[in-house]
Amino acid sequence: MNEDICYLDATDLIELIQRRALSAREVVQAHLDRIARINPELNAIVTVDPEGALAAAAVADDRLAAGEPTGPLHGLPIAFKDTHLTAGMRTTHGSPLFADHVPDEDELLVSRIQQAGAIRIGKTNVPEFAAGSHTFNPVFGATRNPYDRSRSAGGSSGGAAAALAAGLQPLADGSDMGGSLRNPASFCNVVGLRPTPGRVPAYPARNLWDTLGVPGPMARTVRDVALLLSVMAGPDHRCPTSLDTPGAAFRALPAPAGLRGLRIAWTPDLGGRVPVEPDVLAVLEPQLQVFRDLGAVVVEDCPPLDGAEEVFRTLRAQEFDLGLGALLDSHPEQLKPAIAWNIRQGRRLSQADLSAAVESRSRLHVAAAEFFDRYDLLLAPVSQVAPFPVEWEYPLTVAGQPQHSYLDWMRSAYFLTVLGVPALSVPAGFTPGGLPVGLQLAARPRAEAALLRAGAAYEAATGHGRIRPALPSVPSERPIGASR
Template sequence: MTDEITDEITYVPATELAARIRQRELSAREVVQAHLERIERVGSQVNAVVTVDPEGAMDAARAADDRLARGTEVGPLHGLPIAFKDTHLTRGMRTTHGSPLFADHVPDEDELLVERVQAAGAIRIGKTNVPEFAAGSHTFNPVFGATRNPYDPTRTAGGSSGGAAAALAAGLQPIADGSDMGGSLRNPASFCNVVGLRPTPGRVPALPKRNPWDTMAVAGPMGRTVADAALLLSVMAGPDPRCPLTLETPGEAFRVPLESDLRGLRVAWAPDLGGRVPVDPEVTAVLEPQVQVFEELGCRVTEDCPDLDGAEEAFRTLRAQEFALGLGELLDAHPGALKPSLVWNIEEGRRLTGADLARATAAHARVHLAGVEFFSRYDVLLAPVSQVVPFDIELEYPTSIAGQVLHTYLDWMRSAYFVTVLGAPALSVPAGFTPGGLPVGLQVVGAPRAELTVLRAGAAYEAATGHGVRRPALPHDSRPRPALPHDSRPHGNHPHGSHHAHPRA
């Protein structure tokens, strides 16, 4: 294929691409080949897709075309290529978690999410880059290096689904799976001008999972449009009796038109979450005018915010508990093999007492109830996704925002992780660019289980603004993979057996 044909195919929305494959206007082979060629040509500039299986992908594409030719019923993702997040287990393809301890680890099973996406017809082409054990919202690790922002390669793509977001923005895949504890879907979507949805806990069941009662970490869809994310959600979502928090609504409920009249929608706008978080003036300058778009769409907009008192204690405590539970044994077995911020978070969890956990659980309950009350008065909440613009790739994390000093790798993520504690679906949708050309996302939050309300509001805003259409200008060349600026530790030996701990940013 010529470069022009390849690029034309790789930026077609996933919904349209799937329809064109089903209608035989394009073959799965053409679509997969186009994406593999683009990965080969520009992929090293962003370092987003870190494991690639061209032969396996083309074999699967040929089989997909054969099924369609025979008249076999095919799934809603038939023929669409996808590179799975490198924390999600993929049978026969290495899953490194961004750690030298798992650099050569090849699982013998697929995660439930991977099973569902492939059963719907998606074709696995590789894996996307993550921070070490998905900890932190900046994607770098000692196995593959750092993922660069397609809009400015000197900046971060965010994380922990940074490889997924950058791959979408760079045209390396049409849909992407991600996960989110404190912003792992939302921050990279904001930084890379794509869409990411953190669903209600239980909407997307997770197996295997060490703590099936955890509500902090969830899996969710990403895409270049809201409709593309909804299409992937329709496959990822749906009940599973093995998951105790699973919601009963079938995934097909999200495979519906999103066009909606927003007149009368009750919208709350919280530019700094009620004064609880500092926000970079560049972010505020982009987002403030977006509120008027909702007013022009007929919404009733009021500046207001749910009561988030206790969200900090709840998130920090429950996150630390999960890190100690999921990675504590690994730290003991391999002292010195984990990055310092990860060790700090594990040790924070180990210092917790029963009383600490009881207080955090009570605070979590209070915030959840405050959110339920808030969403009895409003349909959606608008807020910044990220408190900062994409920062320098040489930094591990921002150390100040608007003059306020930050002390840990989590501090700059409060605008995302306070929303996590609400237990509500939260969408990051492209909201514009700074004068320097850096993307900024708008967070659209709804009541628990109200994904369709959030998706419809996001789709209407997307249609009215078109911010997501702007593409990065990537030169068509191939350069050596960028070195990791933060961590040059040598690779270690990976432990035996599968690893099922999935802390996320």
């Protein structure tokens, strides 16, 4: 019964708790038991608070029994990303400099999720300061992929994605600058949404005007992603970029339907700008027929992306210098070399560099708006590679082309970051070796509802996300692959 609980959809768990067919204590205990049994092999959740979680679950059950108002996530356990501040629970950022750091306040999204009734059970693993799409750090080590424990779970929300895939939690929070929600979702066969900048406000933040990095939701289904988005989204007067639409607008995602009449563009390599491994494309290209069978018109096309590389690299380096530059000055030997390199890149920027990036990004935004006047959706690879060996820092080649830094292999995600569009990673199948591959769907800015509806229709037509990893005591619903 506990195993069945841990792979129920979040929306189904909530219904069972509300009907009192399950108690919050039963749900939380089932997940804690599974964490104790499965997590040592994966290292997805790095801090766990069983006593605090069970005490909060008891309060949740008492509130429900007394007929008191409850929130949309009432009784659901969640472990927060270890870069998001949690009052009274350590937030390490995967750095030795913060290994014992216990914040006094919750980050805004943490506060919203808990106010909606979710129960904090711990924290999920991240790369050091969330830098890169492979989750490893000197505090906790690497997170392993549930579908193949010799492989990466992606990053920077890699612990969150692995925990979802392994049934350690039903929902997860994350953040995405260059693909940190989308890449781990692709690697772990779950769903991750990078929202339009401002859809999920970030507070506190050193740069409240930043629109390159955004918080967002992850789950095992599109419907559950929409549920968590409904709690995370909505305006906050302290955040100047936050959008006015209330989060509740995303709560009732319509049932999956066809996509008749939708105009969809497919780009296998972002207009020839990025190399993609053949085994990834071999999984993705047959998915186009699914959209055609659902009634959509699919053609090959790509939005203009000239200059996207320079825009992303410039603005990212500026953010790294702003956010982490003081740590490089005070503790130069205690930062990962890739982070120190990225900070120094920021310090070399001239005013002309920054002005050019702002101007190019504005041009790209207009070009993307015109592209989405012609198309309802864009389809593309999430990641240019399938999950790679966990011992690597990053792939040194992609489709035979050298990758010179930890950023190079993430272009298929971060080129879309620059456009400011919402982008969804949905499970699209597996390589012959059993490694997950995700499909990236993007839509015009602020069109999350349409994007989620399309993702739900594709999900219902394929069922790729229902394939579970072969882990001890996992339910036998279409299991594949064992540890290699």
